[in-house]
Amino acid sequence: MRRRHPRTVLAAFAVAALISSGLFAGSTPAAAATGRVAGTGTVRTGGTPLNMRKTPSPSGERVGTVANGGKIWIMCQVAAGQVSGTVRTTRMWNRLANNSYVSDAYVIRTGFVVPRCSGSAPSTPSAGAWMRPVAAGLVSGFRTTSRPAHDGVDLGAPRNTPIRAAAGGRVIRVVCNVSAGNCDADGNRNLRGCGWYAEIQHAAQVVTRYCHMVRRPIVQVGRTVAKGQVIGYVGTSGSSSGPHLHFEVHTHAPPATSANAVNPIWFLRARGIAIG
Numbered sequence: 001m002r003r004r005h006p007r008t009v010l011a012a013f014a015v016a017a018l019i020s021s022g023l024f025a026g027s028t029p030a031a032a033a034t035g036r037v038a039g040t041g042t043v044r045t046g047g048t049p050l051n052m053r054k055t056p057s058p059s060g061e062r063v064g065t066v067a068n069g070g071k072i073w074i075m076c077q078v079a080a081g082q083v084s085g086t087v088r089t090t091r092m093w094n095r096l097a098n099n100s101y102v103s104d105a106y107v108i109r110t111g112f113v114v115p116r117c118s119g120s121a122p123s124t125p126s127a128g129a130w131m132r133p134v135a136a137g138l139v140s141g142f143r144t145t146s147r148p149a150h151d152g153v154d155l156g157a158p159r160n161t162p163i164r165a166a167a168g169g170r171v172i173r174v175v176c177n178v179s180a181g182n183c184d185a186d187g188n189r190n191l192r193g194c195g196w197y198a199e200i201q202h203a204a205q206v207v208t209r210y211c212h213m214v215r216r217p218i219v220q221v222g223r224t225v226a227k228g229q230v231i232g233y234v235g236t237s238g239s240s241s242g243p244h245l246h247f248e249v250h251t252h253a254p255p256a257t258s259a260n261a262v263n264p265i266w267f268l269r270a271r272g273i274a275i276g
Contacts, residue, residue, distance in 0.1 A: 041094065041107040043070050046086050052100035056080035056093035063100050072096055076117035077104065099270075130167045130271045131228060133210060134245050138275055142263040151261035152209065152248035153275065159214060159243040161234040165200055165225045166208050166247075166268075172254060173199035174217050176237075183237040184215060194246065195238025198231055199256055207253040211246035212237050
């Protein structure tokens with residue numbers, strides 16, 4: 001059994017704590033003054049989920065929740081609205097890796113000092129660095145109530161629509177993944193697996209995955225691809241009820257796992273790209 005690097009284990013453990021919201025944006029951890037992650041904390045609310053806010057204020061817009069007992073990935077802190085919580089009374093708010101905020105009044109932290117946030121939220125790459133992999137609408141979201149294990153989004157593109165690399169990078173996987181039969185035939189919901197799929201590794205430890213292709217991807221492992229380069233064509237192989245592209249984004253990867261999957265809508269939105 002291959003041993004995973006401790007840094008990979010820590011990243012996967014911390015990111016998994018945010019999956020209950022489905023709103024993890026997957027920003028590069030550059031917010032801390034040192035340019036590195038400060039550490040993790042444990043949420044203690046007494047039972048109810050802790051709200052993630054768009055701004056460091058009890059009245060800030062709620063953008064998600066973290067379950068009581070869940071782990072959060074703290075980038076830095078900012079002084080704002082005071083809160084009396086189950087752990088402490090404080091004006092400090094923790095900024096998370098998705099640029100949301102939670103009150104430190106409900107967070108247990110040990111073994112590290114959280115740096116103060118310097119300036120505004122972390123900058124993101126220019127919109128020109130990323131694009132939608134297909135020009136199609138959203139038909140199924142990221143980790144919805146009905147599909148909590150859905151680690152990506154489904155984009156309703158017709159069969160044989162070209163799938164384009166969402167950003168430049170290197171192809172690291174080309175795989176047929178199906179529980180029965182082969183990936184060159186249409187799949188169905190009774191099967192398991194992503195069908196024909198490819199993974200591309202991008203800068204800042206980001207990996208994108210493109211599933212259910214109609215036939216083997218037209219790129220090869222180890223090859224460099226440019227943003228917008230065609231890597232395959234939309235199909236319905238594997239566990240699929242009709243032609244579409246299942247698109248995933250993973251941070252602090254490879255490997256791309258359920259623990260480091262982030263919401264592609266939020267990830268691209270932070271980079272100026274909208275999926276409708």
